[in-house]
Amino acid sequence: xxxxxYSIILITIFLFIxxxxxxxxxxxxxxxxxxxxxxxxxxxxxELLLHHLPITLAVIAIxxxxxxxxxxxxxxxxxxxKTLEQAIYPVLITSQTIPIIALAPIFVLWFGYSIWSxxxxxxxxxxxxxxxxxxxxxxxASKELKELFQTLGASKRQLFFKLEVPSALPSFxxxxxxxVPMSVIGSAIGEWLxxxxxxxxxxxxxxxQFNGAGVFAPIVVLSLIGILLFTSVVLLEKFILKWRRS
Amino acid sequence: xxxxxxxxLALQFKNVDFHYxxxxxxxxxxxxxxxxxxxxxxxxxIGASGSGKSTIFRLIVGLEERxxxxxxxxxxxxADRPGKVGYMPxxxxxxxxxxxxxxxxLPLELQKENHLDRGTVQNLLEAxxxxxxxxxxxxxxxxxxxxxxxFLRATLSGSNVLLxxxxxxxxxxxxxxxxxxxxxxxxxxxxxxxxxxxxxISEALFLSDRIFVxxxxxxxxxxxxxxxxxxxxxxxxxxxxxxxxxxxxxxEQFRMRV
Numbered sequence: 450x451x452x453x454x455y456s457i458i459l460i461t462i463f464l465f466i467x468x469x470x471x472x473x474x475x476x477x478x479x480x481x482x483x484x485x486x487x488x489x490x491x492x493x494x495x496e497l498l499l500h501h502l503p504i505t506l507a508v509i510a511i512x513x514x515x516x517x518x519x520x521x522x523x524x525x526x527x528x529x530x531k532t533l534e535q536a537i538y539p540v541l542i543t544s545q546t547i548p549i550i551a552l553a554p555i556f557v558l559w560f561g562y563s564i565w566s567x568x569x570x571x572x573x574x575x576x577x578x579x580x581x582x583x584x585x586x587x588x589x590a591s592k593e594l595k596e597l598f599q600t601l602g603a604s605k606r607q608l609f610f611k612l613e614v615p616s617a618l619p620s621f622x623x624x625x626x627x628x629v630p631m632s633v634i635g636s637a638i639g640e641w642l643x644x645x646x647x648x649x650x651x652x653x654x655x656x657x658q659f660n661g662a663g664v665f666a667p668i669v670v671l672s673l674i675g676i677l678l679f680t681s682v683v684l685l686e687k688f689i690l691k692w693r694r695s
Numbered sequence: 696x697x698x699x700x701x702x703x704l705a706l707q708f709k710n711v712d713f714h715y716x717x718x719x720x721x722x723x724x725x726x727x728x729x730x731x732x733x734x735x736x737x738x739x740x741i742g743a744s745g746s747g748k749s750t751i752f753r754l755i756v757g758l759e760e761r762x763x764x765x766x767x768x769x770x771x772x773x774a775d776r777p778g779k780v781g782y783m784p785x786x787x788x789x790x791x792x793x794x795x796x797x798x799x800x801l802p803l804e805l806q807k808e809n810h811l812d813r814g815t816v817q818n819l820l821e822a823x824x825x826x827x828x829x830x831x832x833x834x835x836x837x838x839x840x841x842x843x844x845x846f847l848r849a850t851l852s853g854s855n856v857l858l859x860x861x862x863x864x865x866x867x868x869x870x871x872x873x874x875x876x877x878x879x880x881x882x883x884x885x886x887x888x889x890x891x892x893x894x895x896i897s898e899a900l901f902l903s904d905r906i907f908v909x910x911x912x913x914x915x916x917x918x919x920x921x922x923x924x925x926x927x928x929x930x931x932x933x934x935x936x937x938x939x940x941x942x943x944x945x946x947e948q949f950r951m952r953v
Contacts, residue, residue: 593788600756600782601805601852611804615792692792692832 481661489662490669497651497670504647505671508564508636509678512571516628519572520579528587528613545577550638557643567639567647574635575628582624586617619693622686629682633675637668703734704770705856705888706755712763713754714913723913724750727764730907730917732890734769734855737882739891739899740917742909743949748892752858755890756782768856781849781857781887785864787841789833795844796820796829802852809853816851822884823847824877839870846878850885859891863898872930875901879928896945900924901933910948920945 464483471482481489490497523541527534549570556566590613598608640649648667655663687694708730714721724747732738742748753759755766757779765772768779781802789798800816803809820826823843833841842862849857863871875898882889893899899906900922907917923937932938 591788593784593786594790596758597782597784597788598805599758600780601802603805607805611801612790615790618792690792692834 478659478661481665485662486665486669489666493663493666497648497667501646501648501651501667502670502674504564505636505640505649506674508567508571508639508647509632509674511564512568512635513575513628513632515568516572516576516579516632517625520576520583520624523576523580524583524587524617527584541577541580544573547573549573549635550642553639553642556639562643562645566643567636570639570642571632571635574638575632578624578627578631579621580624582627583617583621586620587613589620590616619690622682622690625682626679626686629678630675633671633678637671704731704767705734705736706730706732706890707767707770708751708764709767710764711754711761711766713750713759713761725754725761726913726915728915728917732888734888735886736905737879737889737891737903738905738907739893739903740907740909741893741896741899741945744894746909746912747914748909749860752782752860752890752892755856755858756780779856780854781852783842783845783849783857783859783862785861787833787838787845789841789844791833794830794832795825795836798833799825799844799847799851801848806852809851811851811853819847819850823881837870838866839874842866842874843877846881850881850887855886856888856890859889861892861894864893864895871898876930878902879926883927896942897933900938900942901928901930906945908945908948 468482468484471477471480471485474480477485523537527537553566553570556569560566560569594612595608598612603611636647637649637652640647641653644650648671652664652667655666708728711725711728711730712723713725713728714723716722730751740748740751750759754761755768767773773779790801793801796816799820800813803811803813803816820829823846825840825843825847828836828840833844836844846859846862849859863874866874879902891899891902903922906920906922908920909917920941923941924932924935933942
């Protein structure tokens with residue numbers, strides 16, 4: 450807890466300045482005060498947490514889940530075959546140059562207001578860090594260790610599971626730590642562009658009603674989800690990579 | 696070593712050729728090379744960097760394919776060499792995510808035909824002074840200890856032939872001396888055959904029955920030197936007159952080539 454002391458102080462100072470500024474400006478639909486937002490969250494807690502939150506969480510979970518599977522499959526294929534690496538890697542990079550916000554309306558055309566248009570946006574944003582970091586992890590396996598395995602007569606399969614996978618894990622977790630907050634952003638963007646429910650959708654609806662505090666309330670909830678997910682990944686990493694603790 | 700002629704050969708090179716291939720063509724390293732090591736012997740190979748010392752090892756373990764000739768292990772010609780000898784590399788090459796026990800027991804996991812069991816592992820852990828450290832991770836050990844784990848792993852390959860590639864070169868001078876004495880004790884107990892690469896002349900003299908000297912590349916025969924010391928040895932034996940002379944002699948040979 451002591452490690453967070455200074456950042457708590459910083460956030461408190463920031464909130465105070467914000468609160469003072471908001472009261473000075475006194476135009477709630479442009480700059481709602483933190484206290485006002487907090488009261489809004491409390492007021493809307495049932496609707497936000499019971500109605501919109503589960504829908505957004507479903508987008509995050511499905512999107513992140515598919516990204517994980519896709520990323521690991523892509524990274525493994527590129528690691529196994531040089532040809533596949535040369536084929537896939539440029540496509541991978543290109544996929545990240547697509548302006549998602551411009552493309553998302555097309556996903557809505559394809560999938561309607563169903564969950565899949567948001568899941569696709571989440572996948573496109575999150576599979577990239579997972580794929581690249583896992584692939585780099587595979588390649589970080591030491592050449593000398595590989596040779597040692599060969600002198601012991603290791604099979605390709607043993608080499609993969611006993612050397613390359615453990616070597617890739619630290620890097621894989623770094624990628625996951627990048628991907629997790631991005632999955633929250635991805636789901637919110639997806640919902641912003643076309644949805645009938647969800648925290649991103651709710652925020653947008655409040656915007657059209659010039660309800661400043663109502664715009665911020667779901668954003669605060671989204672940000673808390675991001676922090677929570679990130680912390681879980683860090684704990685999982687600490688548990689799995691316990692050999693790194695000295 | 697009396698009666699070496701009658702002893703079984705642990706390792707033999709017969710007319711072995713080897714060259715690297717690069718853009719400029721072929722770079723010959725070994726030409727028609729012959730070498731034999733008796734079972735239970737301790738033999739060192741010394742030579743300058745880049746002279747092809749390590750190539751000999753890479754040929755034996757099968758990381759390089761010889762271009763001609765044949766290599767025999769325990770008097771049997773082996774086509775499929777990987778997994779047939781114990782190899783201890785220059786860096787300890789312990790996997791940071793595995794404990795001491797898991798690192799050492801790697802050969803048992805990888806080799807189907809490995810006949811050693813967990814009981815042997817436990818006994819050797821104790822003999823190697825690693826008891827109580829089984830569940831530690833490599834980063835929690837000292838340099839000397841990590842090398843002992845690495846040597847244990849080579850031993851657990853179950854082979855009677857152990858190849859040690861400059862295993863102590865990264866250790867501090869004091870630890871190095873203790874590890875040399877420790878290695879000799881282990882070798883005498885295990886009765887294995889050790890081939891030891893080094894660029895440290897004193898180390899080679901202290902450890903070996905015989906020393907092969909590589910003075911030029913490509914090489915055909917290796918200059919062979921018998922070490923005039925009885926066993927068991929202590930470090931101060933190196934101060935004996937004939938050993939000191941031999942050492943200076945060897946030093947002179949390399950001085951010409953620097």
